[in-house]
Amino acid sequence: MNNEFIKQETNVTGEGYLPGLAIDTVIFGFHDDKLKVLILSYKDTSLYALPGGFVHTEEDVNEAARRVLFSRTGLTNIFLDQFYVFGDKSRYDASSLKTIMKARGFTPPEDHWLLKRFVSVGYYALVDFTKAIPTPDSISDSCDWFSLDKLPPLMQDHRQIIDKALQTLQANLDHKLIGFNLLSDDFTMGDLQRLYETVLNKKLIRAAFQRKMLGLGILERIAKKWTGGAHKAPYLYRFIARD
Amino acid sequence: MNNEFIKQETNVTGEGYLPGLAIDTVIFGFHDDKLKVLILSYKDTSLYALPGGFVHTEEDVNEAARRVLFSRTGLTNIFLDQFYVFGDKSRYDASSLKTIMKARGFTPPEDHWLLKRFVSVGYYALVDFTKAIPTPDSISDSCDWFSLDKLPPLMQDHRQIIDKALQTLQANLDHKLIGFNLLSDDFTMGDLQRLYETVLNKKLIRAAFQRKMLGLGILERIAKKWTGGAHKAPYLYRFIARD
DNA sequence: AATTATTGTATCATTTTGTTACAATAATAA
DNA sequence: TTATTATTGTAACAAAATGATACAATAATT
Numbered sequence A, B: 001m002n003n004e005f006i007k008q009e010t011n012v013t014g015e016g017y018l019p020g021l022a023i024d025t026v027i028f029g030f031h032d033d034k035l036k037v038l039i040l041s042y043k044d045t046s047l048y049a050l051p052g053g054f055v056h057t058e059e060d061v062n063e064a065a066r067r068v069l070f071s072r073t074g075l076t077n078i079f080l081d082q083f084y085v086f087g088d089k090s091r092y093d094a095s096s097l098k099t100i101m102k103a104r105g106f107t108p109p110e111d112h113w114l115l116k117r118f119v120s121v122g123y124y125a126l127v128d129f130t131k132a133i134p135t136p137d138s139i140s141d142s143c144d145w146f147s148l149d150k151l152p153p154l155m156q157d158h159r160q161i162i163d164k165a166l167q168t169l170q171a172n173l174d175h176k177l178i179g180f181n182l183l184s185d186d187f188t189m190g191d192l193q194r195l196y197e198t199v200l201n202k203k204l205i206r207a208a209f210q211r212k213m214l215g216l217g218i219l220e221r222i223a224k225k226w227t228g229g230a231h232k233a234p235y236l237y238r239f240i241a242r243d
Numbered sequence C: 001a002a003t004t005a006t007t008g009t010a011t012c013a014t015t016t017t018g019t020t021a022c023a024a025t026a027a028t029a030a
Numbered sequence D: 001t002t003a004t005t006a007t008t009g010t011a012a013c014a015a016a017a018t019g020a021t022a023c024a025a026t027a028a029t030t
Helices: A004-010 A061-073 A094-103 A158-172 A189-200 A206-216 B004-010 B061-073 B094-103 B158-172 B189-200 B206-215
Strands: A017-031 A034-042 A047-049 A052-056 A081-086 A119-126 A140-147 A219-224 A235-239 B017-031 B034-042 B052-056 B081-086 B119-126 B140-147 B219-224 B235-239
Touching: A017 A061, A017 A158, A017 A189, A017 B017, A034 A061, A034 A189, A047 A094, A052 A061, A061 A119, A061 A140, A081 A158, A081 B081, A119 A158, A158 A189, A189 A206, A189 A235, A206 A219, B017 B061, B017 B158, B017 B189, B034 B061, B034 B189, B052 B061, B061 B119, B061 B140, B081 B158, B119 B158, B158 B189, B189 B206, B189 B235
Parallel strands: A017 A119, B017 B119
Antiparallel strands: A017 A034, A017 A052, A034 A047, A034 A140, A081 A119, A219 A235, B017 B034, B017 B052, B034 B140, B081 B119, B219 B235
């Protein structure tokens, strides 16, 4: 359980943190043929936000991204891909952080480091919805999956950050051996196709998709899956682990 | 002519700048069938570096990138693409900046803001070698094109920044309507093919390349070019301007 | 006027992708 | 037990994209 925020808010000058630099993570999951995103809600504020945090002075930024994700959601061992830096002057809005701190019974001084302008580095990841059991940290009420088409109003520019992450995901779906964390270990060709269709938001041709995927040589066939449906049982596949 | 650096070094606390955040730009040009990169050399130090700088407190980061490029090289109206954030703790090396300031007759205090840890946002661009006449700013001896295969030793991690920029360029050459700034206004199909071959570092099939490029519908044929060679004159093409 | 080198394009082969079809088969219903 | 149903895996063919070769056109040179 994370109580780093308490350290951050009472530490008025931001000692031990890189000033003005934040991290925001966009964690995609896939369930019910919908893309989901992990969203935190801050206690007693009705503020929704991406899991984010700050960089320690003695830590790589990429390292910080992993730590922040773990401390805010409990998710670990996830490949995070850095996708953009959000650095517009207009993006930062001190009011939401003020609200969060006040809801916690802390009234920050006007020159509190968290109220200054921040530039945020965006990271995204794809995780297996069933295996990723997010748990909120001590300053959050909840840490939940939201469908992309049913997002609550988000703090600051987090909505734009998600949009940009989705664009990056769509552009990279083919190249990166994505789905690596996204589906459970074993899946059917139908599962994989529905994932692609959802991410790319378009129908794919079944026969061609299957031929293509098998042709890539990254799938191994495990066993048959008895689905309980009135039809031939599909094979189960898994990604071939690379050395 | 830029004398922002004088402001930066005498301003020991970094007032007016975002602390710990730098910008580095990788400007590619193409000449003699070679990819070139713009490199500055600092006066009296034999230190070579990418054109870089810092972000004003009242400015977007993307804006700052354009301003920095202009103030350090004189280049303007260039589309810069943000490609990565270099945030490893190990990357920053105060010694080179100390050397630069000392060579200018200024001995910075140990806690000078420029000697602290920096995270750098990388941008790259492609420019027409013949039109981009770089001019060094007041703290640089020179601002020159270097072949990618003949780079001098560079400050800090600038070499890795260039490598990463090149990878991004290679991955995006097809998608982005690149070459937009990279070749002169009018060019032959051969010019364009040599550019692609150099960036991708592989031979392309002439007939297929020509068919593909013409098929994209982004080229218009201007006129014939009398090259002086003992052969048929090639057509000149230019990119069709989009609305 | 013949020669040379390069360009633009046609032609055909090969590969990839789109489309349709069909046999295989697990569950269900008859 | 046997037909029915829905879905899967794959074959077969069509269409499109790409690779490879060839050749006519032609500006400069001989």
